[in-house]
Amino acid sequence: MTMKNVSKLALFVAAGMVSAGVxxxxxxxxxxxxxxxxxxxxxxxxxxDATDGSDETQFTDDGSIVVFGGSRDLGNGVTGYIETEFEYNTLGDGDGDFTRDATVLGFAGDFGEIQIGDSDNVFEDLISDSVDPFENASLAQVSRTEEDNMVTYYSPDMGNFSFRLQSRIADETTTANQTGTELSLIAAAQFTAGNLSLSAGYDDRGSVDAETGNAFESEDEVIGVAAVFGLTDAVELSARYAEQSDKDGSDSDGTAVAINYDYGMGSLYGAFQDFSVDAGEDGSQMAFGANYDVADGLMIFAEYGDFDDVGGADSLAVAGLVFEY
Known part of the structure; x- marks a missing residue:
């Protein structure tokens, strides 16, 4: 539940245990x-603004949640915990449902941490999010394994090195009349030295259907590397390269850089990306934004993104607020 534009170094060094917000x-x-x-x-x-020229303006709830959780000391240095998010619409749009959005069960100790459930994809944690300080104006990213049915292991810190291993275990249709258990294997590793963090990630997308007909066929892999550097106490630079291979040959890759400046009462941030698509036109994307902490737990923000028609999007402008409790 942590706001997305906080220090990436701080997030990356943190343990895998989820939190219900500050x-x-x-x-x-x-x-x-x-x-x-x-x-x-x-x-x-x-x-x-979409590539087909259609414009859409709306006042919307962008994912309000209530979080219930608990932890228990199990002895022998082991803590067990569970956390569940319930999603609802503050504005009353839609059918008014109050529905479960995500649940994780975890165990943490000197061995590291094991988490089961709707865990964040570890490729996203260390690679995708390295150049994503945005609430809405995120630049195009590679496709990843869905975040359900996950089993995740977070290693303890081992002399500035740590790693994360993950598998999605899901039933998929293998023929028109049969189902089978499919696995995605995701791995990410990180090395930190002072103000520098270096990461590498891999997601084989083995439980992601390539949609090649009635028979299930897993998608090809994505790989990526990222670096985050604290230039000063207030300025942070980051960069990532990610590459996606697809069964249909429509491979893509993106090289992105970002900067975040913490001015005390909020942040100014921006990012640029060169995105290449084999089955379409290449594009250069940019986005920037600013936020301001009105009070403890209350933030307002404004962002603009020019996506150069990548992924069907042209541009986006947004103003919003985030209230954590």
């Missing part, structure tokens, strides 16, 4: 058990 309340049931309650409201006024 404003979440913890209640001690006893000396071994803690219950957590928190959430987030995200409202946007957004204008989007």
């Amino acid at each position: 404003q979440a309340a913890d209640f001690e049931v006893d000396d071994r058990t803690t219950v957590t309650l928190g959430g987030e409201v995200v409202l946007n006024y957004i204008t989007e």
Whole structure:
């Protein structure tokens, strides 16, 4: 639930355990058990231009959630925890459902951390998010394995080196009348030295259907590398290269750089990307934004992105607020 434009170095060095947001309340049931309650409201006024010339302006809820969680000291240095997000629409649009969005069960100790459920894709954590300080105006990224049915292992820090291993275990259609269990294998590793973080990631997308007919056929892999450097206490630079291979031959890759400046009461940030698509036109994308912390847990922001028709999008402008509790 952490706001996306905080320091990437700080996020990358953090453990895999999820958190219900910086404003979440913890209640001690006893000396071994803690219950957590928190959430987030995200409202946007957004204008989007598509490549077909159509424009759309809307005032929308961009994913408000309530989070319930708990942890328990299991002894022998092991902590077990569970956290569940429930999604709803603050503006009352749609059918008014209050639905489960994601759940994770985890165990953490000196061995590292094991997490089961709707965990974040570790390729996204270390590669995709390295150049994504945006709430909405994110530049084009490679496709990744979906974030459900995950089993994830986060290693402890080993002399500035750590790694993350993950598998998505899901039932997919293998023929018109049969199903089978398919696996995605995802791995990411990171080395940190002072203000520099270097990462590499791989996602074989083995449980992602390439849509080649009635028979299931897993997609080809994505690979990527990223670097994040704290130039000063207030300025952070980042770069990534990611490459996607597809069964249909429509491979793509992107090279992106970003800068984030923390001016005290908020951040100014921007990114640029050169994106190449084998089955389409190459493009250069750019986006920039600013946010301001109105109060503890309340942030307003404005962003603009020019996506150069990559992925069917032309441009986006948004103003919004994020309220964490």
